[in-house]
Every structure is written in structure tokens, then in C-alpha cells.
Amino acid sequence: MKHVLLTGANGFVGKVLLETLLAAGYRVSCASTAPHPSPRADFEQIKLDIRDAMACVAALERTKPTHIIHLAAISHVPTSFRDPLLTWNTNVLGSLNLLEAIKQQASDAFVVFASSSEVYGEAFKAGIALDENSPCLPMNPYAASKLAAELAFEQYFKQGIRGVIVRPFNHIGVGQSPDFVTASFARQIALIECGKQAPIMQVGNLEACRDFLDVHDVCAAYLQLLEFSEVQTYPRIFNVASGHACKIREVLDELISQSSASISVELDPQRLRPSDIPVAAGNCDRIHDVLSWQPKISLKETLALLLAEWRLRVVTER
Incomplete structure (x- = not known):
């Protein structure tokens, strides 16, 4: 059975994505810093702080997943201004810890890294829907940390880790914090x-x-992106946007x-x-053309x- 390790499983997107993965027949291990609010027998819980390198290695050694979706992050922009050190330690060093653990313990696993449309930053001032080749000019600590994490993933991809980077635009829905x-x-x-x-x-x-999307549409895109584990050639970066x-x-x-x-x-x-x-706004031609995904x-x-x-x-x- 295909086995997904889902980091940030207790977050807004993680809770929806867990149900999406289970409905698709995946075995799921949910990694987060606190217990899942609704513990059930149909998924495994793992207490994990991605800032702890040894804990990442131990989690990967124990679970040996076939797929990994990395959502865990400090994702609130005002928080990134108030506490940039926490943001960088979590979003960049935490991602590096996970990547090293994958390299050591689950090198065949396929990884989906959830970055952010915020990485485009000042490029949005062009006033057009940006595609994946647009320049990345982050304007806040959160965006800068996500771009740095993208660069880390690109380096590990060159070392043989397989996976993709996704840049979701504003996803909303039931369960989201009123901070948004x-x-x-x-x-x-x-x-x-x-x-x-x-x-x-x-x-x-x-x-x-x-560019607003329902969180269920975003999770459907993540699910489809896991299909690239079965092929050899695929684009590395995808916008998830309505256009x-x-x-x-x-x-x-x-x-x-x-x-x-x-x-x-x-x-x-x-x-x-x-x-x-x-x-x-994001140009979503690539994910539409490659996977036929579009918001519903x-x-x-x-x-x-x-x-x-x-x-x-x-x-x-x-």
C-alpha cells in the first residue's frame, strides 16, 4: 500500500488533506507537534517537531513512507514579521532536517513540498497572472523563508531525491484561522x-x-501531484491557482x-x-495541461x- 507521511497534519490544510488521502486509499502517518484533535484508528499519529534533526531521522526510519507531503510551516505573514527567527528555523532549517532524513532513511520516497505564491512578491506588481517562470522577489520573511526552502529542495532533487514544489495561491475554507x-x-x-x-x-x-481557491481544490491538486511518483520526467514547480x-x-x-x-x-x-x-493572481496553465487539474x-x-x-x-x- 502507498504510504504518505504528512507533516503539518494538524493545520488547516493538513486536516482536509488527511481526509483526501484516506478517501483515495493511502495509508497515512500524520506528523505534528501535538496530538491530532480527532484521533482515529484509520491513520497513524507521530509527534514530530521538524526543527529537531534527530527526531526527523527517527520518524522516517520508523515509517519508511513511499510518499511525503511537507506542509509544516509558520505560514502567517504577520507572525513572520514578529518572529523571523522562528519562521526561518521552522520553514528553512526544518525543511533541511526533513530532507536529510529523507536522504538517509527514505531515499526512494516521492516528496511534495508546499511552498507559497508569496515567493513571487514584487513580481506581482506587473499586474498579470504569474507563471512558474516568473521572478521570485519575496517581500516578507515568510515568503523569503519559503523561497530559501525551495532552493534547498532543488539542491536535494539534484542529489537524487524525487519530488515537486507547489506554489498554492490563497486557499480558504472551513477550519481556517480568523487570522486570515x-x-x-x-x-x-x-x-x-x-x-x-x-x-x-x-x-x-x-x-x-x-486569487482565491477552496482548500479542497488545493488538496485535490496535491493528491494528483503524487502521481508523478510513477513517472520519470515531470516539471519541478507548479502553481496551484484559479488564474x-x-x-x-x-x-x-x-x-x-x-x-x-x-x-x-x-x-x-x-x-x-x-x-x-x-x-x-497565478497562471495555472501548467498544472491544467499536465494533470488536467482545475478548481471545481x-x-x-x-x-x-x-x-x-x-x-x-x-x-x-x-
Whole structure:
């Protein structure tokens, strides 16, 4: 049976990807720093901090996976500004620890490394959907650390490790932290609806345009990318994107339209990012042409599910 080691399994994407992998018939070992919130008999749990090199070696020696999907990272951009050392230690040195462990204990395993569209940075100022050959000009510590980790993976690929690098664009959905924009909007609307917040939405830059994807579509792409373990020649880097940019204001308007509450909007300067860019969209021709992957879930549907989730969650919030 094909056996996937999934790092960052307790994260927003990891939880969805676990279900995707199990449904596809994979045996899964979930690696994270804390126990899975819903332990079950159909997957293995491994306590692992990727910053610990010896622990990485021990985990790979014990599991001997055929495939690895590396999600574990500090992925919140404001956190990367507040704590760049934690970000680099986790995203770069942690990836190097994992790569060394793969080289020593599971050299035949196929690796999918989840980087980020943030690596393109200033290149987005061209105002077009960027493809995988676009320059990488990171504008924050998170993006810089992801690009550095990409370079590490490229070096190990040259040494014989097999795998791909993916650059997912903004993926959203049920279970995401309210530190991220769509979940923040949905949570605030739900709080307003139940009387726990004044009918005023606190927002950041609404004019920025972003390429939004449902997290299930992103996980479907990761699943398809595992198929490259069966072939000899394949591209090394893939965007996972819709190819279309949507204004943050349009996202907010759609969520508000799904509520019967009377809601006003107010700019919160604390929510403005120091390196914000006007438009960030990805060209997804490569993954479409090679794997026939394309997004299937509409933004409207994703936002409706997100709002429904937060309506349930805020009832128990204090």
C-alpha cells in the first residue's frame, strides 16, 4: 500500500488533506507537534517537531513512507514579521532536517513540498497572472523563508531525491484561522448576527485583488501531484491557482449579502499589511495541461460554508 507521511497534519490544510488521502486509499502517518484533535484508528499519529534533526531521522526510519507531503510551516505573514527567527528555523532549517532524513532513511520516497505564491512578491506588481517562470522577489520573511526552502529542495532533487514544489495561491475554507481575511470576515458577521459584536466590520485593504481557491481544490491538486511518483520526467514547480483575481471588497460584499444583518464597514489600520500588493493572481496553465487539474468549487459556495461554520462556532465563544 502507498504510504504518505504528512507533516503539518494538524493545520488547516493538513486536516482536509488527511481526509483526501484516506478517501483515495493511502495509508497515512500524520506528523505534528501535538496530538491530532480527532484521533482515529484509520491513520497513524507521530509527534514530530521538524526543527529537531534527530527526531526527523527517527520518524522516517520508523515509517519508511513511499510518499511525503511537507506542509509544516509558520505560514502567517504577520507572525513572520514578529518572529523571523522562528519562521526561518521552522520553514528553512526544518525543511533541511526533513530532507536529510529523507536522504538517509527514505531515499526512494516521492516528496511534495508546499511552498507559497508569496515567493513571487514584487513580481506581482506587473499586474498579470504569474507563471512558474516568473521572478521570485519575496517581500516578507515568510515568503523569503519559503523561497530559501525551495532552493534547498532543488539542491536535494539534484542529489537524487524525487519530488515537486507547489506554489498554492490563497486557499480558504472551513477550519481556517480568523487570522486570515475570509475567516475573519465570516467570524465578524456571525458575531454581529448573534449580538456579540456591534454591527461594524473591522477590515484592512479592500482594494487588493487575490486569487482565491477552496482548500479542497488545493488538496485535490496535491493528491494528483503524487502521481508523478510513477513517472520519470515531470516539471519541478507548479502553481496551484484559479488564474483569476478577485477584489477583497467583492469577497466581503458576497459574505454580507448572505446575511440578513445590517452591517457597516470600518477600516482598521492594524489590519493593513506593510508589504501589501494590489494584485496577486497565478497562471495555472501548467498544472491544467499536465494533470488536467482545475478548481471545481465556486467562491460563493466556499464563502457560504465558511459563514455557516462560524455561525456555529461563535455560539460557544466567550
